[in-house]
Amino acid sequence: MDFTWTSANAIAHAVHDGQARARDVVAGALARISARNPALNAFTAVVEQRALDRATAIDDARQNGKPLGPLAGVPFAVKNLFDVKGLPTLAGSKINRDRPPAAADSPLIERLEIAGAVLVGALNMGEYAYDFTGENLHDGPARNPHDTRRMTGGSSSGSAGAVAGGLVPLSLGSDTNGSIRVPAALCGIFGLKPTYGRLSRARSFPFVGSLDHVGPFARSVYDLALAYDAMQGHDPDDPVCVDRPTEPTVPRIGKGADGLTIAVAGGYFRAGAFPEALTAVERVTKALNVTREIDIPEAARARAAAYVITATEGATLHLERLRARAHDFDPAVRDRLIAGAMVPATLVNQAQKFRRWYRDRVLTLFKDVDAIIAPSTPCAAPMIGQNTFLLDGVEMPVRANMGLYTQPISFIGLPVVAVPVPLTPLPMGVQIITAPWREDVALRIAHTLERAGVAAAARPAI
Amino acid sequence: MPDPLDDLIEAAARAFDLPVEPNWKAAVKTNLQVTLRHGAHVAEFKLPDDAEPAPVFAA
Numbered sequence: 001m002d003f004t005w006t007s008a009n010a011i012a013h014a015v016h017d018g019q020a021r022a023r024d025v026v027a028g029a030l031a032r033i034s035a036r037n038p039a040l041n042a043f044t045a046v047v048e049q050r051a052l053d054r055a056t057a058i059d060d061a062r063q064n065g066k067p068l069g070p071l072a073g074v075p076f077a078v079k080n081l082f083d084v085k086g087l088p089t090l091a092g093s094k095i096n097r098d099r100p101p102a103a104a105d106s107p108l109i110e111r112l113e114i115a116g117a118v119l120v121g122a123l124n125m126g127e128y129a130y131d132f133t134g135e136n137l138h139d140g141p142a143r144n145p146h147d148t149r150r151m152t153g154g155s156s157s158g159s160a161g162a163v164a165g166g167l168v169p170l171s172l173g174s175d176t177n178g179s180i181r182v183p184a185a186l187c188g189i190f191g192l193k194p195t196y197g198r199l200s201r202a203r204s205f206p207f208v209g210s211l212d213h214v215g216p217f218a219r220s221v222y223d224l225a226l227a228y229d230a231m232q233g234h235d236p237d238d239p240v241c242v243d244r245p246t247e248p249t250v251p252r253i254g255k256g257a258d259g260l261t262i263a264v265a266g267g268y269f270r271a272g273a274f275p276e277a278l279t280a281v282e283r284v285t286k287a288l289n290v291t292r293e294i295d296i297p298e299a300a301r302a303r304a305a306a307y308v309i310t311a312t313e314g315a316t317l318h319l320e321r322l323r324a325r326a327h328d329f330d331p332a333v334r335d336r337l338i339a340g341a342m343v344p345a346t347l348v349n350q351a352q353k354f355r356r357w358y359r360d361r362v363l364t365l366f367k368d369v370d371a372i373i374a375p376s377t378p379c380a381a382p383m384i385g386q387n388t389f390l391l392d393g394v395e396m397p398v399r400a401n402m403g404l405y406t407q408p409i410s411f412i413g414l415p416v417v418a419v420p421v422p423l424t425p426l427p428m429g430v431q432i433i434t435a436p437w438r439e440d441v442a443l444r445i446a447h448t449l450e451r452a453g454v455a456a457a458a459r460p461a462i
Numbered sequence: 463m464p465d466p467l468d469d470l471i472e473a474a475a476r477a478f479d480l481p482v483e484p485n486w487k488a489a490v491k492t493n494l495q496v497t498l499r500h501g502a503h504v505a506e507f508k509l510p511d512d513a514e515p516a517p518v519f520a521a
Binding site: 298307326331332336340341346349353354357 | 493
């Protein structure tokens with residue numbers, strides 16, 4: 001059986017029902033990684049023996065009549081900033097290669113494996129997650145499965161490329177300013193950035209603690225929900241992770257969008273958008289009968305504040321590494337971090353004060369609407385090596401500006417499902433943004449769009 | 463007239479022990495200009511004196 005484009009849910013059902021052995025599913029994934037990764041450069045490490053042993057244990061459990069989890073036999077991989085027992089946690093860097101191997105898996109890996117999923121490896125990413133391109137000086141660029149000359153987007157570059165390229169049906173990434181939503185858009189798959197504090201970041205390498213989120217990528221909304229539900233739950237090892245009951249979304253995603261009030265973001269979220277971004281948003285709003293346009297107040301300033309906090313917190317994190325090993329950084333990352341170390345604290349404090357003001361204003365919008373639609377990126381995947389693009393007629397750096405529409409949202413930790421809109425020749429992404437802790441509503445809307453054929457992970461011709 | 467940002471970069475590099483080699487300076491300056499421009503955009507927004515930063519410490 002060929003599981004290249006099979007959903008995680010279908011794989012788990014096949015394993016449950018005895019139509020497929022987990023070992024065969026995992027061996028198939030390992031074979032695809034071996035065959036396709038030279039072209040896609042999504043993986044930086046493959047844990048073959050671990051994966052085969054784990055899959056065999058699942059088959060044995062079934063044979064012995066033991067219950068299997070909802071992700072039984074599903075191969076998955078993680079951005080290489082998650083701790084994987086026995087591997088150094090690279091976080092896309094050269095410097096971290098000198099770290100000792102991680103002593104234990106990240107709790108999200110543990111939770112997915114409890115649900116029956118099988119870790120097969122670690123994935124390429126932008127250095128220290130300070131990236132929207134997917135280019136990496138040390139490991140080479142991750143390549144977009146829809147056109148390998150093009151960027152995957154970043155910083156969760158391999159996480160998106162591996163799922164879009166059919167290597168695995170499920171992966172994990174992180175999102176500080178858009179690093180799940182941007183690559184999900186450019187690679188044409190689904191991504192979930194949950195509410196800030198919902199999923200544990202313990203035993204993952206940080207970037208900007210006050211903005212860092214983690215979440216899944218998949219080719220279907222159901223798979224996103226399955227993975228999200230398996231990973232929910234308090235973790236005292238992450239001080240940001242909230243002690244809040246789990247709220248399963250799988251039972252709710254099929255409820256449809258009837259009765260929900262949905263608006264589209266205007267103003268800032270249209271300015272600078274290329275025609276393909278506007279087309280993608282229009283397809284989504286038309287399918288959902290959205291007629292209301294709202295203004296997210298001071299979104300440009302929110303993005304500016306996120307930019308300042310990112311530059312300075314990132315510089316704080318890496319200060320000693322900059323002093324000791326500046327030459328071992330990617331210069332594009334190093335020079336941004338050095339600049340971040342020179343920004344006055346007054347501006348950072350003001351950005352954090354503005355953050356609270358902005359949060360309060362945006363939350364009032366959710367008294368009238370259940371969800372807000374906005375583009376994920378201003379344009380489709382640029383060419384690898386492309387340094388600039390024209391935004392509103394002004395030439396701007398790609399690396400810093402692909403997150404134009406994602407930064408004002410993660411700045412206040414709102415949950416977002418990024419849905420792919422299969423345009424030709426390249427896919428685009430649209431954000432479905434909801435109030436904190438309402439991932440279920442965003443997933444319901446995404447599922448509605450998927451059933452209508454408006455949102456879909458298009459299979460690349462590879 | 464010398465650009466005060468060049469002076470800031472040189473002084474900060476020395477005072478804070480930050481490595482800024484001569485051929486890195488232009489890129490550091492560009493990045494600092496962009497970040498300060500974003501910071502100024504935030505700073506010009508009037509907030510009340512009692513505005514609290516987003517992270518609130520709990521004892």
